[in-house]
Amino acid sequence: MTPIPITLDALRKTYGDYVALDDVSLAIRPGEFLTLLGPSGSGKTTLLMALAGFVRPEAGRILIGGRDVTRLAPNRRDIGIVFQNYALFPHMDVLANVEYPLRLRKVSRRQARERAMAALARVKLDAFAGRDISQLSGGQRQRVALARAIVFEPRIMLMDEPLSALDKNLREHMQLEIRRLHDDLGITTIYVTHDQREALTMSDRIAVMKDGCIRQIDAPQDIYSRPGSGFVAEFMGEANILAGGDCATLDGTALSSAATLMIRAENLHLDARTCGTDGLRLEGRLAGKAYRGENWLLQVALASGKEVMLSIPAAAAAGCETLAPGDPVAAFAARRHAHPIPAPEAA
Amino acid sequence: MNLFRSLPSAALAMAMAAPLQAQTLTITTSGGDYGAALREALWAPASDALGYQIREDTQSDSLAALRMQVMSGAVSTDVIQMGSLEAAQAAAIDLLEPLDPGIVDIDGLPEGARNAYCHPFDSYGTVMAWNTETYGDAPPRNWAEFWDTETFPGRRALRANAQDLLEIALLSDGVAPDEVYDVLATGEGLERAIARLEELKPAVAVWWSSGAQSTQLLKDGEADLVVTWNGRAANAAADGGAADYSFAGSVIGTDCLAVPAGAPHAAEAMKLIAAMTTAEREARLTDHILYGPVNPAAYATGLIPEERLALLATAPANAGTSVFSDPAWWVEHGQEAQIAFDEMMNR
């Protein structure tokens, strides 16, 4: 099956005064793994539900593989969905759950069984076919949900925070597994999450949403290191945003009041030598510190009152243990790590 | 306030003083307005005349109460008011003292009403009632006409109970009132009555089960011809229903007074019964409730106004067409009769 593109054209949905989707347009490439990332209430789930057909947009069009499906009933869109709470059928066993979409398609009993077993094998649950849903762990349930969503070879896949109910280790493991599954099947996939790390790990592209709008859409590396706004910068990771009055110097001269720079916490160093000769220099006093295993987090208060965050790898943090609050700290960043962004929006 | 405080001691004093002054008898009635009428008209004046103290007890199910007292050997009632059928049932299982014919004037009663255990004192009729809008001035005048569905088309309503209906069925079939129980005593009599009822069955729209229901049916015009009790028929007319009724051919039921087996003051109880059922007192009872005296002499006292006579089942004008229900027959054959009746209904 050849992967297909999805096009959203000025999609709009409001609930009373609340604008859930504010004329969202988006082009998803065939076979792409696209993540909708944003805080809760940003409209990402509404967008997903509009794609699935459970939310009817007031304006705009949805094209799946070039076909306008805006008014098409959900059961005729041929979409595989994986829900946050798995949405398995508790009154059926594992195999019956996975066979369900095939039975709907009048696939013969024997063939349905074969294909369901194959899908279960793909998520390594073929040994659990006869189990009750209640006998499975959360991770296993999510695999069943995955198997059920892929077994009928849908044209696109939608995933609504499928891993958020799992614990951290399992979640990280499943992230890779889902991504591998996607690479094997090549189904165009839209994935919703509020976890930026998950988005970075899995996606071909990430669309960051806020207030019903897509703020930025880019590849993970680009969106992380070259955010288009303060919001995206902060949402994607620990970001320090410096303005003109923040007593920083760039290449030896003070920052102009018009410039706004974003520097990731891990790109600030205590030792100027790691940054080369020209770059950003900050001076302040230690406000707080925390040890996190692989790194130290240092909070440094600048003279302007702004606090910046430093993430120092444990291997390079020889001096961190002895630092006490109030001690003067100088931090440095390479020029290429100081990314100019538009002035912060009024929050 | 003083009155309230002194009440208990006054009651105590009275209770202790009573045995010294006079016999205290206990009378059990069914209570309510009916019980109050019995008190006003019958036992209060009778006990005054005899110099007895009376304790009043009320029981809605006199047979059950009687059984309980006699079987537990703790009889507290001296005189009990019962329905004649219940009384016959009680007598059949030895719950009643035989009445002393030397004290209670059994032979003074009409032949069909005489009873050796329970002395009848008032009566009601099971009568024919009709909708005056349906029949105008020409209602059925007797049971034969009631059965004539061609001359008198209309929806009938009968009680879902063999009692009285067997007698009425035989009357409709040309049996003379004083021969009804002779005919019933032969095996074929019951069959004949049931067959006659079955003939009418297609015209019976409702088999009613409560007296209130029969009033409702008559008043609302739901049924055109209703067999019901005279009091219920009178209520339908009084409530504004287009209804009238006639005592012609009525089956008369009675309430009676009896002495429980092992009553503490049996001899005095007999005297009280005799005093309660004098012609004058039974006539006075009609001042309170429209139940016809069973003692024929009551009608000769001149205490019952002319217009009231039309409302009493036992009024002299009705004699000759009516039948006294025979509790003895019903105790012996009632079960069998009811079963035959119910089977007829089920056919």
Added chain:
Amino acid sequence: MTGPAAMTAPAPPADDGRAGLRRDAQRERAFFLSLSLPALVLVGLCAMLPILWILRQSVLTLRGEFTLANWEKLLSSSLTWKSVWTTVELSGATLVLCMALGIPLALALASAPQKLANRLLILVMLPLWTSILVRTYGWLVLLRRDGLVNQALTGTGIASEPLALVYNFTGTLIGMVHFMLPLFVLPVYAAMRDIDGNAIRAAASMGASLPRTLATVVLPLAAGGIRSGAMIVFIYTLGFFITPAVLGGGQVSPVAIRIEKVMSTFQDWGQASALGVLLLILVAMAAAMLAAARRLAGRKGRTHA
């Protein structure tokens, strides 16, 4: 993994701790049991004593002697079996109608917005707050020959003459369904409310049409509630008296009506008690059958779609 040392050594302290925990748990259970004991005894007495009394009464003559005649008479009478049949027929028909009306109603309630659903639910529950007698007589007024329903039917020409809607099986059934419907809808609605909306969305996304989703997901998941509702309706109606007495017009006599008749006509406690025991057996049989159906459904539902 326990080494040889652990095997020869006296019981390790960890085991001691576990045994202690178990003891504590047992003690706690016993404590809570003892707390509920008085209530259990009271309820047991209140529920069992009258039943035992009725059982005893059913093998006594009116004079209080032992007899099996009550039962012989009862079991050999066609009236008994006819009334048992009528009872089952009434309860069964009520159940079927409650399901036919109640399941769509519950479905509508469950899919309505919560606020609206709450309001509608009050309307559904309203009949429960009025006396059954009032409601039954209300139906009498509506259904009788010159009642509103017949007036409407004849007035609009739908029926040429008044229909016999009351004083028969139909009228009784209408009254009973009206009484039982809220009691049926409540558990079904609760079960449907509990269904994960995503399960329904998942079914749709996989291609299930609405009827298909209802048949394969909603109804199976609401089956527990439907079974509870069915149990309530069927068992409750087995003992119905007022509705058939008022709306049946003497033409409908289930066991409860026969009991009343036997009692009121002949004060035959023995016969009436035997009928009461028969009714109790009927209820127990119905409960057992429904329980068996539940077990069966439980087993089947796991392995099949």
